[in-house]
Amino acid sequence: MTKGNRLKVLFVTTELAPFSKVGGLGDVAGSLPKALSQAGVDVRVVTPAWPGVLEKVAESGLKTTTLKTQVYAAYDWRIHSATVIKAEVKGVPTYFLKSDDYAGDMYPSQLNYWTASPFAVFCMQALELKNAVDWEPDIYHCHDWTSAFLPCSLAWHRYYRQVGGRSIMTLHNVAYQGIFEPSPFLEASGLEPWSFSSSTMEFYGQVNLLKGGIVAATAVTTVSPTYAGEIQTYESTRELSGILYQQRSKLRGILNGLDTKYWDAEKDKLIPKNFSVKDLKGKSACRRELLERAGFDTGTDAPIIVGVSRLVEQKGFDLVLNGINEIKAMGAKLIILGSGQDWIENGLNQAAEANPDSIKFFRGYDEPLSHVLYSGGDIFLMPSVFEPCGLSQMISMRYGTVPVAREVGGLRDTVFDVDRPEGGNGFTFQTCDTEGMLWALRRAVERYRNKDAWQEIMLEGMREDFTWDKSALLYKELYEDLMQ
Numbered sequence: 001m002t003k004g005n006r007l008k009v010l011f012v013t014t015e016l017a018p019f020s021k022v023g024g025l026g027d028v029a030g031s032l033p034k035a036l037s038q039a040g041v042d043v044r045v046v047t048p049a050w051p052g053v054l055e056k057v058a059e060s061g062l063k064t065t066t067l068k069t070q071v072y073a074a075y076d077w078r079i080h081s082a083t084v085i086k087a088e089v090k091g092v093p094t095y096f097l098k099s100d101d102y103a104g105d106m107y108p109s110q111l112n113y114w115t116a117s118p119f120a121v122f123c124m125q126a127l128e129l130k131n132a133v134d135w136e137p138d139i140y141h142c143h144d145w146t147s148a149f150l151p152c153s154l155a156w157h158r159y160y161r162q163v164g165g166r167s168i169m170t171l172h173n174v175a176y177q178g179i180f181e182p183s184p185f186l187e188a189s190g191l192e193p194w195s196f197s198s199s200t201m202e203f204y205g206q207v208n209l210l211k212g213g214i215v216a217a218t219a220v221t222t223v224s225p226t227y228a229g230e231i232q233t234y235e236s237t238r239e240l241s242g243i244l245y246q247q248r249s250k251l252r253g254i255l256n257g258l259d260t261k262y263w264d265a266e267k268d269k270l271i272p273k274n275f276s277v278k279d280l281k282g283k284s285a286c287r288r289e290l291l292e293r294a295g296f297d298t299g300t301d302a303p304i305i306v307g308v309s310r311l312v313e314q315k316g317f318d319l320v321l322n323g324i325n326e327i328k329a330m331g332a333k334l335i336i337l338g339s340g341q342d343w344i345e346n347g348l349n350q351a352a353e354a355n356p357d358s359i360k361f362f363r364g365y366d367e368p369l370s371h372v373l374y375s376g377g378d379i380f381l382m383p384s385v386f387e388p389c390g391l392s393q394m395i396s397m398r399y400g401t402v403p404v405a406r407e408v409g410g411l412r413d414t415v416f417d418v419d420r421p422e423g424g425n426g427f428t429f430q431t432c433d434t435e436g437m438l439w440a441l442r443r444a445v446e447r448y449r450n451k452d453a454w455q456e457i458m459l460e461g462m463r464e465d466f467t468w469d470k471s472a473l474l475y476k477e478l479y480e481d482l483m484q
């Protein structure tokens with residue numbers, strides 16, 4: 001960076017909402033760059049054009065240009081080229097890489113040398129982007145195992161380690177690490193043989209891309225202060241905790257923000273009626289719409305408990321399935337939208353079939369429907385086993401839907417129990433068991449009967465500042481520290 005110039009940062013991400021999104025990473029990549037740009041950082045984004053992505057870009061009305069120069073990566077003894085398509089997304093220059101490497105499913109169900117190769121190729125093409133766009137980043141900001149090969153390359157690749165550069169590895173979820181057999185990856189990737197040792201990328205005889213990224217990156221961040229502490233313990237990250245503890249001096253926890261323009265009860269076009277802190281009336285129309293979609297009596301005054309989630313062990317749905325009868329006995333309605341592991345989907349289906357008047361399960365990933373749940377619900381249930389940050393609890397609060405959440409990770413940094421002396425915005429519990437969850441849910445359902453007290457809690461959540469403003473400054477500070 002030359003003096004007086006803005007710091008140049010390239011966001012290297014495999015998800016970018018609203019064009020490609022599996023979970024929170026997509027949301028963050030779709031909203032943080034704009035906040036960084038407003039904070040004065042010259043930030044740009046590179047992402048693969050997975051199937052359907054360019055169609056969504058076109059549908060959104062963005063103007064695109066195809067760059068004259070392609071990007072290349074040498075991998076597996078051949079050259080992988082990609083066409084670079086540029087668009088300004090929310091004012092941020094964004095480069096979509098189009099090639100056969102990104103023509104399959106976004107994330108493979110089985111990871112091995114072949115299925116991991118698009119991610120290695122993507123990272124090398126991101127390093128080559130400067131040759132196609134005449135703009136060279138000061139810092140590469142990478143996210144999760146899917147772009148962890150980039151810091152690994154800067155440290156250990158035969159060619160790129162000589163080029164050098166600074167990188168940041170942001171950990172959105174340490175549960176996914178990119179682990180697979182080392183052969184023939186080590187020979188084909190261009191990494192030096194010494195990149196595969198217990199202090200670098202090797203992990204119980206396997207390649208662990210995330211571990212390599214953590215060791216190789218100039219700095220590491222994760223998405224909430226509490227999770228930054230938790231991941232250094234064996235209870236949280238098992239065998240990887242030693243490395244995270246060892247690398248703790250370069251680790252910071254920076255809380256995620258939200259795209260508060262998108263998740264805005266006052267302007268959201270995907271909800272039946274808008275409402276705000278000043279006028280809550282529209283919320284009852286949203287409630288009615290949700291009850292109707294669920295096939296329930298729209299005149300009921302029973303509290304509606306909602307959940308919008310990936311259905312994986314992390315999210316604590318075994319607690320919900322074990323507590324179905326008690327939830328029903330509370331006189332509440334339960335409406336869940338999600339997809340994921342069969343045993344959770346089947347369990348929710350069975351519960352809904354057995355209780356057609358009080359439990360509804362919408363199976364699948366449905367962005368517009370999620371807005372109906374966030375706005376129409378009364379209580380948002382999030383009993384996570386672990387939660388790096390969690391966006392859903394913040395989204396629900398923006399829509400006056402009060403969270404019931406476990407005190408873990410980012411949930412601990414954003415949901416505060418109303419029964420604390422200083423008050424709060426939700427209901428929390430500590431122990432990861434059904435009884436703990438039901439204890440918090442019962443308190444919420446009882447409080448719901450007192451309309452004035454409930455409205456106060458709703459408003460407390462709606463008034464929270466979940467913008468990126470504070471956290472974007474913390475990232476900017478980190479970028480500046482790295483340039484010292």
Ligand code: ADP
Pocket residue numbers: 022023024025027308309310337338339364365366367370389390391392393395
């Ligand atoms: P994670 O990243 O672990 O999945 P987060 O709470 O950080 O959890 O982010 C989840 C994001 O994905 C939220 O925006 C949530 O609304 C969205 N989401 C999850 N499941 C679904 C679904 N089935 N349909 C629509 N949106 C979903």
